[in-house]
Amino acid sequence: MRYLLDSETVSSFYNEADKHYEAINSKIVSLSDDDEVYISVLTLYELEYGRANAPKELLSMLQTRVQRAQSDFIVLPVAPEGAGIFGDLKKALRVYWGLKQEDESKKKQMKQHNIDLILVSTVITKNAILVSTDKHYETITKLNTKFQYENWTL
Numbered sequence: 001m002r003y004l005l006d007s008e009t010v011s012s013f014y015n016e017a018d019k020h021y022e023a024i025n026s027k028i029v030s031l032s033d034d035d036e037v038y039i040s041v042l043t044l045y046e047l048e049y050g051r052a053n054a055p056k057e058l059l060s061m062l063q064t065r066v067q068r069a070q071s072d073f074i075v076l077p078v079a080p081e082g083a084g085i086f087g088d089l090k091k092a093l094r095v096y097w098g099l100k101q102e103d104e105s106k107k108k109q110m111k112q113h114n115i116d117l118i119l120v121s122t123v124i125t126k127n128a129i130l131v132s133t134d135k136h137y138e139t140i141t142k143l144n145t146k147f148q149y150e151n152w153t154l
Contacts, residue, residue: 002128003031004038004076006119007046009131009152014065020133020153027152039073040122042115082121085144089117092143116140120147 005013012020013028028037047069051062069075093113113136120140123130130137130149137149 006132007043085121
């Protein structure tokens with residue numbers, strides 16, 4: 001199997017104080033040698049954003065976390081073949097929510113899901129499973145039957 005971990009899952013993987021640390025680490029240890037575990041380059045961007053906004057005393061630890069993520073996991077780029085999937089998913093989500101394209105007040109609601117939809121597009125192009133605790137991915141499974149996700153904390 002192929003798995004793509006989202007940013008929250010990666011953060012939990014490295015944070016022993018996180019309530020999901022044990023469950024996520026146990027699952028990763030239980031994977032077979034044939035399984036592949038990825039992160040997106042966008043996860044690195046989000047981790048770096050967290051580091052940039054952290055208090056001074058956490059900077060070194062967070063920088064180490066970013067470096068470990070790059071060496072512990074296969075880092076996937078944002079691939080051009082996912083662009084069409086992204087566009088179709090974003091439109092389908094807007095329609096599912098009943099939002100009109102010209103509704104300016106709802107554009108922010110759609111933009112906040114861009115990274116999530118790019119991750120979904122990546123997962124579909126790689127025939128992988130997204131690992132996340134975010135329940136909003138349940139909606140996306142209704143919009144594209146090729147999309148799969150798992151919550152390793154349940």
